[in-house]
Amino acid sequence: MGQIVFIPRELDPSEPRVAASPETVKRLAGLGFDVIVEKGAGLGSRIPDQDFAAVGAAIGKTADASKADVVLKVRRPTDAELKGYKSGAAVIAIMDPYGNDAAVAAMAKAGITAFSMEFMPRITRAQVMDVLSSQANLAGYQAVIDAAAEYDRALPMMMTAAGTVPAAKAFIMGVGVAGLQAIATARRLGAVVTATDVRPAVKEQVQSLGAKFLAVEDEEFKAAETAGGYAKEMSKEYQAKQAALTAEHIAKQDIVITTALIPGRPAPKLVSAAMVASMRPGSVIVDLAVERGGNVEGAVPGKVVTTENGVKIVGHLNVPGRVAASASLLYAKNLYAFLETMVDKATKQLAIKRDDELVKATMLTDGGKVVHPNFAKAAEEPRTEPAAIPATTMVAEAADPKPAPKKRAAAAKSPTSKTKGTA
Numbered sequence: 001m002g003q004i005v006f007i008p009r010e011l012d013p014s015e016p017r018v019a020a021s022p023e024t025v026k027r028l029a030g031l032g033f034d035v036i037v038e039k040g041a042g043l044g045s046r047i048p049d050q051d052f053a054a055v056g057a058a059i060g061k062t063a064d065a066s067k068a069d070v071v072l073k074v075r076r077p078t079d080a081e082l083k084g085y086k087s088g089a090a091v092i093a094i095m096d097p098y099g100n101d102a103a104v105a106a107m108a109k110a111g112i113t114a115f116s117m118e119f120m121p122r123i124t125r126a127q128v129m130d131v132l133s134s135q136a137n138l139a140g141y142q143a144v145i146d147a148a149a150e151y152d153r154a155l156p157m158m159m160t161a162a163g164t165v166p167a168a169k170a171f172i173m174g175v176g177v178a179g180l181q182a183i184a185t186a187r188r189l190g191a192v193v194t195a196t197d198v199r200p201a202v203k204e205q206v207q208s209l210g211a212k213f214l215a216v217e218d219e220e221f222k223a224a225e226t227a228g229g230y231a232k233e234m235s236k237e238y239q240a241k242q243a244a245l246t247a248e249h250i251a252k253q254d255i256v257i258t259t260a261l262i263p264g265r266p267a268p269k270l271v272s273a274a275m276v277a278s279m280r281p282g283s284v285i286v287d288l289a290v291e292r293g294g295n296v297e298g299a300v301p302g303k304v305v306t307t308e309n310g311v312k313i314v315g316h317l318n319v320p321g322r323v324a325a326s327a328s329l330l331y332a333k334n335l336y337a338f339l340e341t342m343v344d345k346a347t348k349q350l351a352i353k354r355d356d357e358l359v360k361a362t363m364l365t366d367g368g369k370v371v372h373p374n375f376a377k378a379a380e381e382p383r384t385e386p387a388a389i390p391a392t393t394m395v396a397e398a399a400d401p402k403p404a405p406k407k408r409a410a411a412a413k414s415p416t417s418k419t420k421g422t423a
Helices: 022-030 049-054 062-067 101-109 124-129 131-150 177-188 202-208 236-250 273-278 319-340 357-362
Strands: 004-007 034-038 058-060 070-075 090-094 113-116 158-160 163-165 169-173 192-196 255-258 284-287 304-306 312-314 363-366
Touching: 004 062, 022 034, 022 049, 022 319, 034 049, 034 062, 049 058, 070 319, 090 319, 101 113, 101 363, 113 357, 124 319, 124 357, 131 177, 131 255, 131 284, 131 312, 131 319, 169 177, 169 236, 177 192, 177 255, 192 236, 236 273, 357 363
Parallel strands: 004 034, 004 070, 034 058, 070 090, 090 113, 169 192, 169 255, 255 284, 284 312
Antiparallel strands: 113 363, 158 163, 304 312
């Protein structure tokens, strides 16, 4: 009998995704694993039990987790789930450890070797394992679909005998993976699209998708990016000009989509209440960062809020999960690709190489201890959540994955490097 991989049904009722697909189950079996999928695990992603069984998986129950050498999940295991895992089991999931020190310590105490997939390094070798990109790409798509559903007008321009329907104007704030897909999707639906970011390098990418790039393009802007792809800190004068340009532009838009989500700190406030108040009735704002505090003042997690002036602020949770059938297929492939690197091909056994750069970057707990350098003192020194960046701050400062000390630059890498700072 080979080592066992267990795929549980996610306990969070708002999580329809699953950590395996029939394709990856078949491949896991090819690596020498016996795969057990908990009954009903894939139903939220349109994968019935019989599809897993058809490729060799055993359909099991929650208690089967106790036999597993590897557990593949979508979300971090709960305390109840940890009690069912055997010590030494490898658990791979989106762990969301920032601000959850007690949960990280609990995983260490349970004796599991926990891997946080969102810490996967952005290197060529790991592109197929990049869960942030695979899920953010779908989030950017779904954000536009959600906006269109709330917007009670047509998006494309339509010329008819009865008259012309004008095209909707969409503004994308933040041009990372989600932002680029939002631009492409909005363009496909016929909207007139503009986008903003502080890195000059993304202007060409925005334009290549048929959108217009919005920024104060003075000499300071042209020198705003370092050789490493990060933005330099902009002067207060530039920030004021950019903020004024953005505020003026938002007032004319029908749809605004914000995408700035920073690991390890609350989401930066990009759209102030005054900006929302300046928009026309019937306009829609989709906040993809609402789970971390939101980019938009007035956004409420899990709600669609209608303001006094008739603007809808969409704050759906788990946006990739709103297209779970697609998201699960991509996520399952991310997990399989990572797990494959930790399997000895000769013995067909799990053989974690702790000096491997992928393992070092993603391993949270091991041998009863918190081992990731960012969280090693989580148990004794609980992390204090930093303050959110205020709404008066320009979009440029929304992409630094670390709290900025004094006058440090704050921006993500170019989209070609798929920086973690932008969802």
